[in-house]
Amino acid sequence: MTDDTDQRIAGLSHLRRAHLDKGDAVPLPITLASMFHLPGDPVGFRQYGRYDNPTWEATEEALGHLEDAPCVAFPSGMGAISAVFMATLKAGDRILAPSDGYYTTRLFADRFLKAFGVEMDTRPTRSFSDGGFDGYRLVFIETPSNPGLDICDIAGISAATKAAGALVVADNTTMTPLGQRPLDLGADVVVSADTKAVNGHSDALFGHVATRDEGVLTALKEWRKLSGAIPGPFEAWQVHRGLETLDVRFERMCASAQVVAERLAGRGIATVYPGLEDHPSHNLARRQMRRFGFLIGLTLPSAEAAEAFINSCPLIQPATSFGGTHTSAERRARWGDAVAPGFVRLSVGCEPVEELWKALDGAL
Numbered sequence: 098m099t100d101d102t103d104q105r106i107a108g109l110s111h112l113r114r115a116h117l118d119k120g121d122a123v124p125l126p127i128t129l130a131s132m133f134h135l136p137g138d139p140v141g142f143r144q145y146g147r148y149d150n151p152t153w154e155a156t157e158e159a160l161g162h163l164e165d166a167p168c169v170a171f172p173s174g175m176g177a178i179s180a181v182f183m184a185t186l187k188a189g190d191r192i193l194a195p196s197d198g199y200y201t202t203r204l205f206a207d208r209f210l211k212a213f214g215v216e217m218d219t220r221p222t223r224s225f226s227d228g229g230f231d232g233y234r235l236v237f238i239e240t241p242s243n244p245g246l247d248i249c250d251i252a253g254i255s256a257a258t259k260a261a262g263a264l265v266v267a268d269n270t271t272m273t274p275l276g277q278r279p280l281d282l283g284a285d286v287v288v289s290a291d292t293k294a295v296n297g298h299s300d301a302l303f304g305h306v307a308t309r310d311e312g313v314l315t316a317l318k319e320w321r322k323l324s325g326a327i328p329g330p331f332e333a334w335q336v337h338r339g340l341e342t343l344d345v346r347f348e349r350m351c352a353s354a355q356v357v358a359e360r361l362a363g364r365g366i367a368t369v370y371p372g373l374e375d376h377p378s379h380n381l382a383r384r385q386m387r388r389f390g391f392l393i394g395l396t397l398p399s400a401e402a403a404e405a406f407i408n409s410c411p412l413i414q415p416a417t418s419f420g421g422t423h424t425s426a427e428r429r430a431r432w433g434d435a436v437a438p439g440f441v442r443l444s445v446g447c448e449p450v451e452e453l454w455k456a457l458d459g460a461l
C-alpha cells in the first residue's frame with residue numbers, strides 16, 4: 098500500500114522544533130497547571146486547566162500528525178468512545194455496533210444511551226453490511242474485531258453508511274494510525290485506546306478521537322470542556338513519549354506476529370491472524386491494512402490447556418489488555434466473550450522473535 102505514512106513517521110520526532118525558542122528544552126516538558134497567568138481580557142489565552150493544557154496540545158499535535166486529522170485527547174479509550182456518543186447522538190437516534198467488538202462499548206450503550214432514548218443494534222463483524230444501514234444515525238465498526246480478529250470492509254461500509262446519512266466511527270485501537278487508516282478509507286471518526294500499543298508501555302490509560310468533520314470536532318471539544326473528562330498532563334506526556342517509538346515497536350511486533358502465527362498454524366493449532374492466507378478475509382486485509390497487527394487468536398483443546406500455556410511460558414505476561422512491549426496473553430472466555438474455552442488472545446511484544454518462539458513452543 099502506498100501512502101505518506103512513512104513521511105509522517107519521519108516528521109513526528111521533529112514536530113516540536115517549530116515551537117522552540119533558542120535555549121528551550123528539546124524534549125516536551127510536563128505542564129502541571131490548573132491556573133494560567135491571565136490579567137485583563139482572557140480571550141485568546143490559556144484560561145483554566147479544564148479547558149487547555151500545553152502538554153495535551155503537544156500530544157494532540159503528534160497524534161494529529163500521524164492521523165492526518167485534528168485530534169482530541171481523552172483520559173481513556175472509553176473516555177474517547179463515550180465522548181463521541183455523547184457529542185453526536187440525541188434521543189430517538191439508532192446506532193449500529195459490532196456484536197463481537199470491545200464489550201464495554203456495548204455495555205455503555207446499554208447502561209447509559211438507552212436511558213437517553215438511543216437504541217443500539219448489533220451485528221457480527223464478518224457480515225456487518227448485511228441488512229444495510231438505513232435508519233441509523235451512527236455506525237460503529239471495529240476491524241479486526243477484538244478478540245475474534247474478523248474483518249469488515251471499511252471503505253465499503255463507509256460509502257454505504259454515508260449514502261444512508263449516518264456517521265461512521267471506527268475503533269482503530271488494535272491497528273494504530275500506522276497499521277490502518279480508516280479516515281482515508283472514508284470513515285468520519287476514528288477512536289483509539291492509546292492505553293494499548295500507542296502508549297505501549299502498560300503504564301497509562303489514554304484515548305483520542307481523530308476527525309476531519311468540523312462539527313464533530315467542535316462538539317467533542319465542548320463535551321470535554323463541560324463534562325470534565327480531561328486527560329492528565331502526565332499521561333499525555335507518557336503517550337507523547339510512547340509515540341516516538343511506536344513505529345519501531347509496532348513494526349517489530351507485527352513482523353514477529355506473522356512468524357509466530359505461521360509457526361502456530363504449522364504445528365496444527367487453530368490460529369486466527371489476518372496475515373495468514375487462510376484467514377477468511379485475508380484479501381480484504383491486504384487491501385485495507387498496512388500491517389496485519391500484533392494480535393493472534395489461538396484455540397487450545399481446553400480451558401486448562403490454555404491456562405497452562407499462558408501461565409507456564411516464561412515470555413508471556415498473563416494479563417488482560419494488550420499492546421505492551423512484553424508479549425502478553427489471556428483466555429478470553431474468562432470474561433464471558435463468545436469464544437471457545439481454550440481460546441487465547443496473544444499480544445506479541447518486542448522480544449527477539451526466535452527467543453519468543455522458543456519459549457512459546459516450549460510452553461505448548
Ligand SMILES: *Cc1c(COP(=O)(O)O)cnc(C)c1O
Pocket residue numbers: 173174175176199239243268270271290291292293302303304
Ligand atoms: C481497551 C480498548 C478500549 C477501551 O480503552 P480504555 O483505555 O481501557 O478505556 C476500547 N476499544 C478497544 C478495541 C480496546 O481494546
